[in-house]
Amino acid sequence: MGFIIIGVILLICLIACIKIVPESKVYVIERLGKYHATLNSGINFIIPFIDVVRSRVSLKEMVLDFPxxxxxxxxxxxxxxxxxxxxxxxxxxxxxxxxxxxxxxxETLAATTLRNLVGALDFDDTLTSRDRINSSLEATLDEATDAWGIKITRVEVKNIAPPSDILDVMQKQMTAEREKRQAVTEAEAHKQSVVMMAEGDKQAKVLQAEAERDAAIARAEGEAKSIQLRAEAEARALEMLTAANVSPEVLKLKGLEALKDVADGNATKIFVPTDLTDVISNVAIAGDSFKSGMENPAAKKAKPLDTTDKHMASAKNPRSESKIHQQAHLANQQMSAQQSALTDEEISIF
Incomplete structure (x- = not known):
């Protein structure tokens, strides 16, 4: 029985000698009230009832969120x-x-250091200098906590809360700044729109001018080609007429037909052929002869009209139904009637 009790006591002491330290933790061991060792993760052995675990320290990174x-x-x-x-x-x-x-x-060290840093900055600099505040605060805290066995890895300013009246002023300022940027943006957009429209109008006018120039060149080339073709056609027609030995009578008839086509319509011009001027000149000669006979009653019998003249023959016997020949024929008849009346008077006188 005594051996069993001794065995149980030895087993308990053996178990008490073994210390298993979890990962990312260390144990601080005191022996008889004084620091003895630091146990790292894994299996460690201590003396029961003499070595005591003073503290269990976590080696993980801590997040300290302060108010x-x-x-x-x-x-x-x-x-x-x-x-x-x-x-x-x-x-x-x-x-x-x-x-x-x-x-x-x-926490206390961070608060005092933060007050010192912000106290040296203006309000605007405080709002825009977060990185500088973070780096300065980190350096100060890290240097101060080295004696405590603590490493400051990073410090971040989460929020800066100005007073409500300052917030109202800031809100108005931001609104004004946004409206200013909006106005500038709209002005730039309008400017670009006007410039683009002007460029478009310019290009359209340039294209229109080029199109009109090309059209004018095409029309001029077409007219030149047409004139050339008409001249060539007329030249060929004259060559054909020359080769065919056309009589003068046919040429005169074609000329009168051309005058008929020209006079047709609402034109106000009068075209007088050269043959008609010859006829009119003969009529004028006959009128002068008649006048001389009237002034000299003792004169001899007036010379009759020369009907062998080709112009008078055309007047007496018109070869076409054109108005010019008809008018010439009518004038010839009137002159013949006057000549007959004159002859009768001369006979009565004698």
Whole structure:
């Protein structure tokens, strides 16, 4: 029975000698009230009832989120800044014996350091200098916490809360700035639109001018070609007429037909053929002869009209039904009647 009790006691002591430390943790061991060793992760052995675990320290990175701190800027603007600190333990002995409450110590140190940094900045600089505040705060805290076995890895300013009246002013300023940017953007858009429209009108006018120029060139070339073709056709027609030995009578008849076509319509011009002028000149000679006979009653019998003249023959016997020949024929008849009356008077006188 006694051996069993001794065996149980030895088993309990053996178990008490073994200490298994989890990963990312260390144990601070005190022997007889004094720091003895730091046990790392894994299986460790201690002396039961003599070695005591003083603290269990986590080596993981800690996130210390502190409440907003009231600060005053250089231009006397009161605001609250909310910050967060990232830290980890690099020495379990210093962490255990260096400070009583590491979290409270870091929070107090962060608040005082933040007040010193913001107190040297204006309100506008505080809003736009977060990176500088973060780096300065990190360097100050890291240097101060080295004695506590704590490494400050990063410090971030989460939020800066100005007073409500400052927020109203800032909101109005931002609204005005946005409206200004909107007006500038609309002006630039209108400018670009006007420029693009002007460029489009310019290109359209240039294209229209080029089209009109090409059309004018095409019309001029067409007219030149037409004139050339007409001239060639007329030249060929004259060559054919010359080769065919056309009589003068046929040519005169064709000329009268051409005059008939020209006179047809609402034209106000009068075309007088050369044959008609010859006829009219003969009529004028006959009139002068008649006048001389009237002035000299003793004169001899007036010479009759020369009917052998080709123009008078055309007047007496018109070869076409054109108005010109008809008028010439009528004039010939009137002159014959006057000549007959004159002859009768001369006979009565004698």
């Amino acid at each position: 907003p701190q009231g600060v005053i800027t250089k231009d006397n603007v009161t605001m609250k800044i909310d910050s967060v600190v990232y830290a980890k333990v690099f020495d379990a002995k210093l962490f255990t014996y260096g400070v009583e409450n590491p979290r409270l110590g870091i």
